[in-house]
Every structure is written in C-alpha cells, then in structure tokens.
Amino acid sequence: MTDNAATIEAIRRELADSYDEEFELELEDDRLESLEEGAAERKARGLDRKVYFRELLRLQHELVRLQDWVKSQNLRVVVLFEGRDSAGKGGAIKRITQRLNPRICRVAALPAPSERERTQWYFQRYVAHLPAAGEIVLFDRSWYNRSGVERVMGFCTENDVEEFFRSVPEFERMLVRSGIILVKYWFSITDEEQEFRFQMRIHDPLKQWKLSPMDVESRSRWEDYTRAKEEMLARTHIPEAPWWVVEAVDKKRARLNCISHLLEQIPYGEVPHPPVNLPDRVRHDDYIRHPVAPELYVPAKF
Template sequence: MAKDSGKATQRYPRDLYERELLRLQGDLVRMQEWVRATGSRLVVVFEGRDAAGKGGTIKRVAEHLNPRVCRITALPTPTEREKTQWYFQRYVAHLPAAGEIVLFDRSWYNRAGVERVMGFCTPLEYQRFLRQGPIFEQLLVDDGILLRKYWFSVSQDEQRKRFKERLDNPLKQWKLSPMDLESIAHWDDYSRARDDMLVHTDTEVAPWMIVEAEDKRRARLNMIAHLLDSMPWEEVDRPGLKLPERPAGDGYVRPSRDVEHHVPDHASTLLG
C-alpha cells in the first residue's frame, strides 16, 4: 500500500465547528455526570498515524471535564522492570475505578504498531499480543468496563504536511520526535501493521471505529459525536445550588500588601 486512500475534503468552517464543538462538549459534561453518578467505568483508546490528530481530539474531549473524573493516560517507554512483566500489566494499573473515565493517548496497541514495525518486540511477543489482546478486552468488557477504540486515519501527504508545520513552529516542535520522522520511511510497514491489527482485534465486543482525520475539525466533531451516541448515558439531575448571602464581617483586617511578595504587573507594561 503506497498511501492511505484519504478523501480530499474541504476544511470544515471554523464558526460552525466551534459552535458544534461547544454543544458536544456540553453533552460530554452531562455524560460525565452520568458516569460519576452511576459508578460506570469508561475507557477510550486513541490510536492512529503519527500527526493524525489524536492529541488535539483528546484535548477537546477533556477540556471541560472534571480531572477528578476524567484523566488522560499517555505512558512513557516501559522501564526495565516493566519489560519483564506481563505485557498488559502496566496498563491495568491505569484502568478506571467506579465513576471514572480514562482516555488512553496510545495504549497496549503500541505492540501492534511501533513495536512491531521498529523491532522493539520479538515475532513471538507480537503473535502472543494478537492472541491475548482480544481476550484482554473481553475480560474488561465482561467486568463491566465500557470500552471504545478509535483509529485516526490520515493520508501520507497530509501527515508530511503536519510534520513540516511542527518543524517550522517553535511552539509545536516538542510534538515531533525522531521516531515520528522514522514513520515516513516506514509508511507501508505501518499500513500493513494496521491492517493486521484490525483483522485480529476488531471484535464484536470491542470494535475499532475509524476516524477519517484529513480535516482535524471534522475528525474531532465526528469522534466526539460517535462517543456520545454510543454510550447509554442519560441526563442526571444535579442538586440545585444557591449562592449564600455574605455573612457580616467580624473585624478581620488584611495585612498590608507591602509585607507580601507580588508578581510584577507585566500586563500593564503592554498597555503603552
């Protein structure tokens, strides 16, 4: 496969995108309340090509959610000790408890992608993963975890364009690693790895949902809308809150500001 057959799409209008994103984020907040109130456990796996827009979508999903309920998990390279553990073991420690949401920015599927392509695992370890992955996910679902898996698909040309943008933007250069650039030379290898992964792990209990990500705005809206539609959530009544009246003071006087350390008023220097 020379390149993904990504559809050329006109960029989604910003004003419509921002309105719909805000509406969807409001629903995410309401869904979060349902997760918390019912003690549900939600795991969302984000996978896909480098620079396909996973990170930006995760940021929009979590933007207005309570960090005590929803957390993002992006594990670093395994330690020497973790390399000797059962492969799925370090991910189990990050699974949600009752009333929690975990967003995996990459997951156990590293073994089906970068580890396979770059030779970071043996063929035996890779084959074992393909056998155990669906069983592991079946166990999660059987235990009541709500599992959603999204693969972000982007064309070779669009990926290269985004890499170039990151190289040229000092604020985004941290997003680009030598391993990311290696993926350019291994495009076909990653394509084959993706196809094999889908064959073995796109199951009835934990299907892969493909997100066409040539246009980041469309991808974000489509992914969030699907997540909301796929969940059995409903509106949860929250107790009404009322701002109390300010009580009468008891004579407290704040110490002089002269004895405190204050940050300089940098903002005022910009007013001219």
C-alpha cells in the same frame, strides 16, 4: 447599570473569555497552515469556522452531561486513541477533556516502558491506569503499541507480537465482562497529510518538540506501519470491543465526528442537580485583613 446587571455582564464576559482557548488553538492551526503551499485550497475544503465552533460547543455540553451520568451511575469508561504520528489523536482528546472535570475524565499517555516494566506481564502497566467507578480514562496510545510502533521499530520479537494477538482479545473481553465500557478509535490520515503535518511541526518552534526522532523514522516506514495496522484491525476487531476508524485528514470534522460517535456509544440521561444558592457572606467585627508585603507580588509587567 444596576449592580445585578453589572454582575450579569461581568459573568457574560468571563464566560466568553473561557472559550478563548479554543479560538486560540484554531487561530494557531490557521497560522501554521498559512505557511504551507496550498493553504487557500485547504481552507476552502475545510469546515466553516462558525459551524465548527457551534457544533463543538454543543457536543462539549453533551460531554458534560455524559460525565455527570458516568459519575452518577458509577460507570467505568475506557477510550483508546490510536493512529499514526500526527493523526490528530491529541487534538481530539484535548477537545473532549476541555470542559470536563479532570477528577472524572483523565488522560493516560504512558512513556516508553522502564527496564522493570519490560519484565512484567505486558498489560500490567496499562491495568494500573484503568478507571474506578465513575471515571473515564482516555488512552493516548495504548497496549496497541505492541502491534504498532514496537513491532515496526523492532522493539519486540515477532513471537511477542503473536502472543499479543492471542492475548489481547481475551484481555479486552475480560475488561468488558468486568463492566468496563471499552471504545477503540483509529485515526486515519493519508501519506500526503502526514507529510504536511510534519512540515508544520518543522516550521513551528513551539511545536518542534512534538517531532521526535521516532516520528521522523516513521516517515520512511509508512508501508510497514500500514501492514501492521491492517493486521491489527483484522485480528483485534471483536464484537465485544470493535474498532472504529475516524477519517482524520480534516481535523475539525474528525473531532466533531469522533465526539459525536463517542456520545452515541454510552446511553446517558439527565442527572438532576439541586439548585445552588450562595449563602450570605458572614462578617465579623473583629476580622482584619492584613496587607500583603509588596515584595511577595508577581511583577505586573502586563
């Protein structure tokens, strides 16, 4: 094999390795689902693996093109991901960001507000995470916490909720008027599917941390969350920033549908890139690479 052919083959192997993370994530999902009753039936209903990976990689390529466009045009993009616990928001966000530049596309997943933040204007802590020119921000839960978990779990008053419903349309119209592209997704799952996914987390020691006491409590308040969601959609679905509902019982289809839809919300084109030519390595006769002390190396256990 010539040096050039060997280099190309090495690059091919490295590219294949770069896709391993996605395969590993899907294998993990398959392993967990196999622990539950009805696994064969669920798999039969699911999207064919080859189709899923082919379409996911195609869409991720388009996301890279979108990222280049956002950067070149100095756009500001905000995408909200809302839904019940275990609805698949995090999985969709992970697939969107997987191939993108974290300096351009970042995730905002805010913890519970601090004592100081509770005394601020409600939207203040979210405003700090809004994008600058050439950035995309994905909110893994957002200011809609007020109309969801905060309301259902009693962390705010009904007066607080009513004020939120009066304010949020104006707040979002202001964001859109300022030039921000705002897209809002609600991931929808059934009662049975949420129970199944919670059971998966209970049986997986690597994912038990995802099942918080709040999540457990939410199971007994399914109907309260439903009523809160319905009022939220009715009162905050505005022409400037409409809601989009993602059918999310099938996680693979939900991811593909969400990414495909997101790409359609932002018209983008090709951004020309000058060809990259690696310069020759500069060598100096007096350059000496000194050895590294053996005790500095990480033990080679594998």
